[in-house]
Amino acid sequence: MSGAGAFRDDFGASVVVALVALPLCVGVAVASGVPAELGIVTGVVGGLVTGWFRGSSLQVSGPAAGLTVLVYEAVSAYGLPALGVLVLAAGVLQLGMGVLRLGRWFRAISLAVVHGMLAGIGLVLIVGQLYALGGVPAPGPTLAKLGGAHGLATGADWVAVALGAGTIALLVGWRRLPPRLRVVPGAVVAVAAATALTVTLDLPVEKVRVTGVLDAVAPPAWSDFGVLASVGALGTVVALALIASAETLFSAAAVDRMHDGPRTEYDRELIAQGVGNSVCGLLGALPMTAVIVRSAANVEAGARTRNARILHGAWLLLFAVAVPGVLEAVPLSALAGVLLHAGWKLLPARAVAALWRTHRGEAVVLVATALAIVTTSLFEGVLIGLVLAVAKAAWETSHVHIEEAWEGEELCVRIVGNASFLRLPKLLDALEALPQAPSVRLDLGGLRHMDHACLTALEGWERKRMPLPGREGVI
Numbered sequence: 001m002s003g004a005g006a007f008r009d010d011f012g013a014s015v016v017v018a019l020v021a022l023p024l025c026v027g028v029a030v031a032s033g034v035p036a037e038l039g040i041v042t043g044v045v046g047g048l049v050t051g052w053f054r055g056s057s058l059q060v061s062g063p064a065a066g067l068t069v070l071v072y073e074a075v076s077a078y079g080l081p082a083l084g085v086l087v088l089a090a091g092v093l094q095l096g097m098g099v100l101r102l103g104r105w106f107r108a109i110s111l112a113v114v115h116g117m118l119a120g121i122g123l124v125l126i127v128g129q130l131y132a133l134g135g136v137p138a139p140g141p142t143l144a145k146l147g148g149a150h151g152l153a154t155g156a157d158w159v160a161v162a163l164g165a166g167t168i169a170l171l172v173g174w175r176r177l178p179p180r181l182r183v184v185p186g187a188v189v190a191v192a193a194a195t196a197l198t199v200t201l202d203l204p205v206e207k208v209r210v211t212g213v214l215d216a217v218a219p220p221a222w223s224d225f226g227v228l229a230s231v232g233a234l235g236t237v238v239a240l241a242l243i244a245s246a247e248t249l250f251s252a253a254a255v256d257r258m259h260d261g262p263r264t265e266y267d268r269e270l271i272a273q274g275v276g277n278s279v280c281g282l283l284g285a286l287p288m289t290a291v292i293v294r295s296a297a298n299v300e301a302g303a304r305t306r307n308a309r310i311l312h313g314a315w316l317l318l319f320a321v322a323v324p325g326v327l328e329a330v331p332l333s334a335l336a337g338v339l340l341h342a343g344w345k346l347l348p349a350r351a352v353a354a355l356w357r358t359h360r361g362e363a364v365v366l367v368a369t370a371l372a373i374v375t376t377s378l379f380e381g382v383l384i385g386l387v388l389a390v391a392k393a394a395w396e397t398s399h400v401h402i403e404e405a406w407e408g409e410e411l412c413v414r415i416v417g418n419a420s421f422l423r424l425p426k427l428l429d430a431l432e433a434l435p436q437a438p439s440v441r442l443d444l445g446g447l448r449h450m451d452h453a454c455l456t457a458l459e460g461w462e463r464k465r466m467p468l469p470g471r472e473g474v475i
Contacts, residue, residue: 006304013303014311020297021062021312022319023191024342026208026327027335028063029286031129032071034080036208036327037216039063040320041285044213047313050276050288055269056252057262057306060294061276063286065342066117066247067240069124071286073377074236081284082227084220088281089228090240095274097241103249103266110389112355112362114250115348116369117243117382122346123374125339132336133164135206142374160205160333163194167337187338194334195326208330213320218284240277240287243382248273248290255295261304293342361392398422400447402430411437416446419454427454431461440465 021043029039039062046061074086097103127145131138134156139148167190174186198205227233252264269290276288298308320327348366355363369385376384400417413434419427434440442462444450 007307009302009304010308011311013298013308014315017060017294017298017303017308017312018315018319019188021060021291021294021316023187023330023335023338024065024291024293025063025316026330027339028065028068030208030332030335031065031068031125031132031339032063032286033075034071034083034286035216037213037320038285040213040316041217041283042280042288043316044313044320045276045279045283045285046288047309047311047316049279049313050272051306051310051313053268053272053275054265054306055267055272056255056264056290058259058295058299058303058308059248059252059255059264059269059290060298060309060312061248061273061288061290062294064244064247064289064291065125065339065346066121067244067287067289068128068339069121069373069377070236070239070243072128074233074240078227078230078233078236081218081220081224082233083286084218084281084284085224085227086233086237086240086281087277087285087287088220089237090244090287091274091277091279091281093237093241093274094245094270094277097245098267098269098271098274101267103245103268103270110362110365110386110393112365113369113382113385113389114246115351116366116385117246117373118346119348119366119370120373120381122343123370125343125346127374129336129340129343133161133333133340135160135333157205157333159203160331163198163203163205163331164333164337164340166197167191167194167334168341171338171341191330191334191338194337195330198331198334199329203331205331205333208327208332208335213317219282220284239382244273244277244287244289245270251290251292251295255290255292255299259299361396365389365392394420395422400427402427402434403446404434406437407441409437410439410441411435412441412443414443414446418448419450421451421453424453424457428457428461431458 022040025039025043026036027039029036032039043062046063050061071083075083078086124142127142128138130152131145134152136152136155136157138145170190170193171186174182174189197203198207228237248269249264249266252266252269256263273289280286280288294312298312303309352363352366355366365385365388368388369381371381372384373381375381398418398420400415400419400423403414403416405412405414411434413431415427417423442458
């Protein structure tokens with residue numbers, strides 16, 4: 001395709017992606033407990049800064065629903081001024097990981113943990129946005145929200161609920177229309193319809209508050225960096241960097257399967273995300289990650305090069321600077337509906353069912369990770385999931401069994417597999433159950449690994465089976 005043709009395709013795709021990104025940027029910011037403008041700032045940086053890098057040509061970055069929980073917790077604990085410091089530190093950490101070529105290692109993370117992380121985020125997002133949908137103040141952490149759910153029915157603003165429910169219904173129904181009718185993304189249509197209805201009928205519902213993108217930019221002061229002396233804040237930085245990096249690189253793998261263009265260079269993409277998050281931190285904005293919804297829209301709209309994602313950042317900036325009044329007409333319940341729909345799509349019901357039929361251990365890790373995120377926090381839940389995944393892998397790879405064969409009066413015992421402390425009770429039970437024999441020959445040639453605990457146990461068993469008078473014993 002000629003350069004002019006490619007640019008024409010990229011230009012058209014950039015408009016589509018910007019229209020998809022705009023309501024999501026605002027919605028994610030509101031759900032994160034920060035001014036709506038900061039979500040747009042992050043979207044602009046994702047296009048105009050991260051978009052220039054060559055890590056993944058068609059992947060689009062911006063604020064993501066997957067980080068709302070962590071950002072909300074961070075802002076609640078350390079305040080909005082500290083957000084820029086945390087995001088900046090996470091970006092620097094990502095840069096370091098990219099320079100050290102650690103990007104490829106993210107592909108080694110258990111998919112069960114990733115799906116569990118997304119499911120946990122989806123559950124937390126759904127619970128939180130139910131309150132936003134009804135215009136009811138949220139009582140606190142996720143467990144408190146679950147405990148106070150009975151108050152939603154009595155305190156909800158049913159006009160706002162109807163707007164949000166209509167937004168969700170339109171989002172669901174839009175995907176069922178023929179492709180030729182779905183030229184405009186469903187999220188744009190749903191939010192625009194809710195906004196038009198609100199303005200036309202002058203509905204008394206809460207709307208987005210906008211003060212101006214440039215006014216919302218607040219670089220961190222030197223005094224704000226003191227938050228990094230807190231162990232909890234450092235844990236938040238690590239969590240932001242790891243979760244944003246994992247979501248980005250898993251998204252890249254998915255996007256690569258959607259097109260025939262250049263494949264993602266994982267380390268370069270990690271550096272690009274690090275630069276983007278560093279800039280977002282310096283501007284006091286939300287953290288960014290690659291977003292599969294925008295990336296898929298970019299590919300489906302016919303994007304050919306990275307120009308599409310760069311231009312989408314320019315469109316976001318133009319929308320926010322030129323027509324900020326339009327954003328102030330958007331009802332919050334409509335954005336809550338968009339995020340509820342996004343949270344529902346994060347729940348991997350089919351993946352759990354498929355894993356339960358084939359790999360039940362993986363399904364258990366997935367569900368346990370999701371529940372741990374709901375009951376503790378995102379960072380702690382992911383750590384619990386990783387520990388469970390490692391324990392499961394260690395258990396499954398420590399298979400060991402004993403083969404018996406008589407050669408005359410000699411009993412040949414062959415141990416095969418991986419002898420670790422995890423299977424030591426089974427190994428000792430099998431050795432103790434061996435029949436008496438004048439001579440026993442122990443063959444360890446089939447072992448791929450034996451740890452010190454098993455070696456010590458075998459030596460103890462050998463001493464116990466020492467030859468009686470007139471017997472040959474263990475060889």
